[in-house]
Amino acid sequence: MANIISDETIEYVGILAKLELSDKEKEQAKKDMGSMLDYIDKLGELDTEGVEPMSHVFPVENVFREDVVTNGDEREAVLGNAPAKKDGMFAVPRTFEG
Amino acid sequence: MEILNYTAVELAGKIKAKEVTVREAVEAVFARIEEQEKEYHCYVTLDKENALKQAEAVQAKVDAGELTGPLAGVPVAIKDNMCTEGMLTTCSSKILGNFIPTFSAEAVRNLEKAGVVILGKTNMDEFAMGSTTETSAYGVTKNPWNTEHVPGGSSGGSAAAVAGNECFFALGSDTGGSIRQPAGFCGVVGMKPTYGTVSRYGLIAYGSSLDQIGPLCKDVTDCAAILEAISTHDTKDSTSVKRQDTDFMSALIDDVKGMRIGIPRNYLGEGLDPEVRDAVLGAAEVLKEKGAVVEEFDFSLVEYAIPAYYTIAAAEASSNLERFDGIKYGYRTEEFEGLHQMYKKTRSEGFGPEVKRRIMLGSFVLSSGYYDAYYLKALKVKALIKKAFDEAFAKYDVILGPVAPTTAPKLGESLSDPIRMYLGDIYTISVNLAGLPGICLPCGKDSKGLPIGLQLIGDCFQEKKLIQTAYTYEQARGRFGSAKQTAESGVR
Amino acid sequence: MGKQYETVIGLEVHVELATKTKIFCGCSTAFGAAPNAHTCPVCTGMPGSLPVLNKQVVEYAVAVGLATDCDITRVCKFDRKNYFYPDNPQNYQISQLYLPICRNGHVDIKTADGTKSVGIHEIHMEEDAGKLIHDEWEDCSLVDYNRSGVPLIEIVSEPDMRSADEVIAYLEKLRLIIQYLGASDCKLQEGSMRADVNLSVREVGAEKFGTRTEMKNLNSFRAIARAIEGERARQIELLESGQEVIQETRRWDDTKECSYAMRSKEDAQDYRYFPDPDLVPVHINEEWIEQIKAAQPEFRDEKMARYKAEYELPDYDIDILTESKHMADIFEQTVAICGQPKKVSNWLMVETMRLLKEQEMEPEDIRFAPENLAKLIALVEAKEINGTVAKEVFEKIFDENIDPEKYVEENGLKTVNDEGALRKTVEEVIAANPQSVEDYQNGKEKAIGFLVGQTMKAMKGKADPGMVNQLLRELL
Ligand SMILES: [Mg+2]
Numbered sequence A: 001m002a003n004i005i006s007d008e009t010i011e012y013v014g015i016l017a018k019l020e021l022s023d024k025e026k027e028q029a030k031k032d033m034g035s036m037l038d039y040i041d042k043l044g045e046l047d048t049e050g051v052e053p054m055s056h057v058f059p060v061e062n063v064f065r066e067d068v069v070t071n072g073d074e075r076e077a078v079l080g081n082a083p084a085k086k087d088g089m090f091a092v093p094r095t096f097e098g
Numbered sequence B: 001m002e003i004l005n006y007t008a009v010e011l012a013g014k015i016k017a018k019e020v021t022v023r024e025a026v027e028a029v030f031a032r033i034e035e036q037e038k039e040y041h042c043y044v045t046l047d048k049e050n051a052l053k054q055a056e057a058v059q060a061k062v063d064a065g066e067l068t069g070p071l072a073g074v075p076v077a078i079k080d081n082m083c084t085e086g087m088l089t090t091c092s093s094k095i096l097g098n099f100i101p102t103f104s105a106e107a108v109r110n111l112e113k114a115g116v117v118i119l120g121k122t123n124m125d126e127f128a129m130g131s132t133t134e135t136s137a138y139g140v141t142k143n144p145w146n147t148e149h150v151p152g153g154s155s156g157g158s159a160a161a162v163a164g165n166e167c168f169f170a171l172g173s174d175t176g177g178s179i180r181q182p183a184g185f186c187g188v189v190g191m192k193p194t195y196g197t198v199s200r201y202g203l204i205a206y207g208s209s210l211d212q213i214g215p216l217c218k219d220v221t222d223c224a225a226i227l228e229a230i231s232t233h234d235t236k237d238s239t240s241v242k243r244q245d246t247d248f249m250s251a252l253i254d255d256v257k258g259m260r261i262g263i264p265r266n267y268l269g270e271g272l273d274p275e276v277r278d279a280v281l282g283a284a285e286v287l288k289e290k291g292a293v294v295e296e297f298d299f300s301l302v303e304y305a306i307p308a309y310y311t312i313a314a315a316e317a318s319s320n321l322e323r324f325d326g327i328k329y330g331y332r333t334e335e336f337e338g339l340h341q342m343y344k345k346t347r348s349e350g351f352g353p354e355v356k357r358r359i360m361l362g363s364f365v366l367s368s369g370y371y372d373a374y375y376l377k378a379l380k381v382k383a384l385i386k387k388a389f390d391e392a393f394a395k396y397d398v399i400l401g402p403v404a405p406t407t408a409p410k411l412g413e414s415l416s417d418p419i420r421m422y423l424g425d426i427y428t429i430s431v432n433l434a435g436l437p438g439i440c441l442p443c444g445k446d447s448k449g450l451p452i453g454l455q456l457i458g459d460c461f462q463e464k465k466l467i468q469t470a471y472t473y474e475q476a477r478g479r480f481g482s483a484k485q486t487a488e489s490g491v492r
Numbered sequence C: 001m002g003k004q005y006e007t008v009i010g011l012e013v014h015v016e017l018a019t020k021t022k023i024f025c026g027c028s029t030a031f032g033a034a035p036n037a038h039t040c041p042v043c044t045g046m047p048g049s050l051p052v053l054n055k056q057v058v059e060y061a062v063a064v065g066l067a068t069d070c071d072i073t074r075v076c077k078f079d080r081k082n083y084f085y086p087d088n089p090q091n092y093q094i095s096q097l098y099l100p101i102c103r104n105g106h107v108d109i110k111t112a113d114g115t116k117s118v119g120i121h122e123i124h125m126e127e128d129a130g131k132l133i134h135d136e137w138e139d140c141s142l143v144d145y146n147r148s149g150v151p152l153i154e155i156v157s158e159p160d161m162r163s164a165d166e167v168i169a170y171l172e173k174l175r176l177i178i179q180y181l182g183a184s185d186c187k188l189q190e191g192s193m194r195a196d197v198n199l200s201v202r203e204v205g206a207e208k209f210g211t212r213t214e215m216k217n218l219n220s221f222r223a224i225a226r227a228i229e230g231e232r233a234r235q236i237e238l239l240e241s242g243q244e245v246i247q248e249t250r251r252w253d254d255t256k257e258c259s260y261a262m263r264s265k266e267d268a269q270d271y272r273y274f275p276d277p278d279l280v281p282v283h284i285n286e287e288w289i290e291q292i293k294a295a296q297p298e299f300r301d302e303k304m305a306r307y308k309a310e311y312e313l314p315d316y317d318i319d320i321l322t323e324s325k326h327m328a329d330i331f332e333q334t335v336a337i338c339g340q341p342k343k344v345s346n347w348l349m350v351e352t353m354r355l356l357k358e359q360e361m362e363p364e365d366i367r368f369a370p371e372n373l374a375k376l377i378a379l380v381e382a383k384e385i386n387g388t389v390a391k392e393v394f395e396k397i398f399d400e401n402i403d404p405e406k407y408v409e410e411n412g413l414k415t416v417n418d419e420g421a422l423r424k425t426v427e428e429v430i431a432a433n434p435q436s437v438e439d440y441q442n443g444k445e446k447a448i449g450f451l452v453g454q455t456m457k458a459m460k461g462k463a464d465p466g467m468v469n470q471l472l473r474e475l476l
């Protein structure tokens, strides 16, 4: 395998993706990610000098809304699926500012 | 003829002619579901009571002459990644195990306007990540042609439900082949429209720049009718395209004289099962006999489509799936200390291994220092692939090839080797990268009796050419039949 | 001798735009609704929802860009900034990194040392986050997404400022421009304008910038000035004691007058920006820019010149009146009703400014109707009320926007113009103050002032002092 994924990298990706892996999962993830990256490295064979990266396939542009209020009070619906709520708000573990 | 053997359009015709009631159709489907669902497991959620209620309402409108379209009264299934108001929508994931949307996907609403009756939600690979419907948190779906085999994926539940007559048609979504490949494995017709043709509003995103909703159904006529019903310009989806040419049923023409069909030589090489190859080339021969101009051509870059696709899809997925965090809806872990542990435990417990694998890959390719090398590079390769298609479509009206290298693999065979599983998507993936339409329809069976899928690819907005070509082939081929043959069905 | 240090400051200013709806959905941006009443699937990150861009946001952003001499990016795009926090419902913020809508602008500020140009690196559009409320009773926080998706522009300056004075002059200038455009009310206290301060220090004469920190949570000009002083001192102290400044985000606590680092192991600060596939590019052509330009209001400099020409006001008045668009609007509207520009100006510059200061308000907070000020001026002109009463009535107008005509009528504040009644009072005052009468007759001019005062007092202020004066002289 050309791409060796370190423990630090898996740890770091876990922080970014908010995933907590068991040791066993971590080993598997290192292997999987390494081999996927080896595979993706194949793209390096292609000369893409001067090629514009294409994020949208079609030249659709300028899709807008007018600045008009269209939504009413959907509070009940919005909160309907909340795992925890209080006083019309979503309840979350305490966030410390800082 | 038994009700279940009608196509969707045939059924709607019988309902309009008062030969069949909507309720009879719904009850017939549920009778079949009760008989075999334990074995096939096509659905995550079924709602008979609601379906019967819808049936009454639809019947009243049909009787009043308010609903006259080609799908009025037809019982259908919806892939579980499309929001249905008031009906559980799980994406086959534990993390959405209790999620009840407050609105319906635009495609679903369009079908409702056409007068369909929704039976329930079909099983899929979790968040559409997979090619076998084995990554579902709610159990695997089996291929009705042979229950030791997978139905394909990720719209495996939808394809199996159509093949097993557990609905008259279904909606699926296709990010890298997720409609076409299961259609091929289950011997039904599946179509991925041009990107932007069907609104993505209400489709729970996997790879937003690649996802499209499309039909899985019994024949090309149904396919055209369904596509016509769900293709609308939606102001809620910024990527929705305004099209004037969505009268797809007008393309049901039995004629391919002068149609230029190209077969990529690269699609026929190494890795392709010889039985699949023979069936696909046999289909090409049929079209040639009907007057099409068929030739092989070199279409390179095929091998680069998969790594480009997995980079882009994983990157977008890693971001799209960030919203599943245990705060607004869905699963939240029971015990945790503090916010970040709540996030991590919720997501680690809520997502399955394949989803985690792709989220991690996606987070990595976007992370500082790797963005240019991986993500940007993949977007450039995407541009090259689009260009290669543009060149091909300057010469051909339709590109013809297999939908997958093999017929449906056995259950449990694919997941052990992810890259091999990803390689199975080689013929379908580049179509998504370039935003093109593709249709898959059955063109034979292998020696094990499993269906073989033929794929036709068109230039963007050229669905009509695909429908015309597929329809012509279908007319010549004759009725393919369903997985569970009954006395009255058979070759048309 | 100790080393001399220079402070290098750049600002990231977030401004909430004055649109009626959010940037990507049709929810209202109005303040004061019940928690989560102004939310929908889009701005709460429901699965399957998709964003659609509010056109007005683009127009406001372009207008601010044009007013700050920016280049407008002809094809701009939105990117996702990925980070997990409960106020961020999708756990990514839709913002602009790669192709922001405006670049390379500047504003000129006046400081003690003359004028100075502060560069604007870029202006980008983005969505605001929801609000977190800390529950006092349970160990949890509560999320209200009413502000989630409210449109913001972020104005990123070059590191061109060197002192708190310059920073405040820059902010005042930005605020003025944006208020004149009507793109935002720019209230720091209410959070519709927010500034993050990037600050580093270096030895005077050094070429290279020092390591900078970013300071957040600054919600008044005073807090900004104090935070700059505090952070400058903190960094110098670190350097002097041989330590290094760490590049980090710090939060200013204005009550404790100190800042602390916001870092945690879980905040990787790696935002994995990439183009948002749900939104399409925005193409701004010449024609559109011309339309926005044509719709731009009169800016302060133009207004100042016009006030001089049209109303012949002194520069001092013009300066104060135009310092706030709202104040200038009230001025113009009042003059339109009653004429008398200098009189209107006086009421605004003197009494209005005094009351604002006393009540710790901004000119933007003025709530009275120009009609009422116009009526007041008319009452004074017609000698229906005198100056003292007028001031009293104006306070009522300022506080409660009362109708002065009605108020004067109802409270019996009209000046007594009945000569008979007045003459009687004057005669009484003369009789009661023989000493002052004698003083006056002995040539002490001042004594008459006392007698006028006594008469006014006896009339409970409702007399015309000129008339009283005249009567006194006549009777003496
Ligand atoms: Mg920002």
Ligand SMILES: [Zn+2]
Pocket (backbone or CB within 6 Å): A071, C022, C025, C026, C027, C038, C039, C040, C041, C042, C043, C044, C149
């Ligand atoms: Zn909203």
